[in-house]
Amino acid sequence: MRRISLVWLLVFALVWTVLAAPRFDAWVAGGLAVLLGTALHTGLGGRQGARISLRGLLGFAPFFVNQSVRGGIDVAFRALHPARPLDPGFIRYRIGLPAGPARIFFVNCISLLPGTFSAQFHDRELRVHLLTDDAEGARKLETLEEKVARLFGVRLDSSAPGGHPPSSSSPGDDAPSVSRTLPGEEDHHG
Amino acid sequence: MTGGLLELATGGLVLAGAFFFLAGTAGLLRFPDVYCRLHALTKADNLGLGLIALGLALQAPDWAARLQILLIWLLALAAAATVCHILARSSLEQGVPAAGVDTEVPS
Incomplete structure (x- = not known):
């Protein structure tokens, strides 16, 4: 230590x-x-080590840059468009990454990629704000999580892949199961 | 000749970066609620500052200066992500209403 x-x-x-x-x-x-x-x-308990492979980093960096550019252009377009087309909303996402540096990195990356940010999280429960609340947003989170898992060389918890349905989502849907939540709906964890 | 090309590339990249800062400011002023505004505010750091940093790195005298620019960008990113999360969390905890959600937030 x-x-x-x-x-x-x-x-x-x-x-x-x-x-x-x-x-x-x-x-x-x-x-x-x-x-x-x-x-x-x-x-703050930063003693857990993280092993990032160079190969993982070489795979992750182009993905991050590509997403930043595409998302940045999209958000800039929406900000400057006269009609300001937005469909904002919150979704819940169940994190499959193990606790530690990989999870923190994932949560922060969500906030850096245009169109999404992590609003609250506790353990595996993450609440993400989307500028345009659609199925693509949730899929983007899953892709990002897989990339982060590969970067850190960790495995996703397969018992809960991707988003999880708390109550209202329809069963048998292939789309990532996420649900719109209202601010203040769930208990607030520090 | 390569010097001229390099300067052209720097000019283009810095201008593009400035454009994203401008768009971010437009979003900050025009977006409907605090959550949407946070998008506009924090993302300028990623793409806008990234493009400006890249443009300046082309002009840097040596690799130490380029490393310095890269590090500044990464630190700005870390700060942006952290600040965004803290502001969003505290807004949620205080029950600040969100646009695009039908119901008013119970306080």
């Missing part, structure tokens, strides 16, 4: 070195930030 903290201390110091260039006066603020960052990282 102490060893991993040391590794992260070095990682944060390296990040600061790249950002500020190796200038000594920059280390007055930087050194403090590095120490605080390491303490916070350890305190």
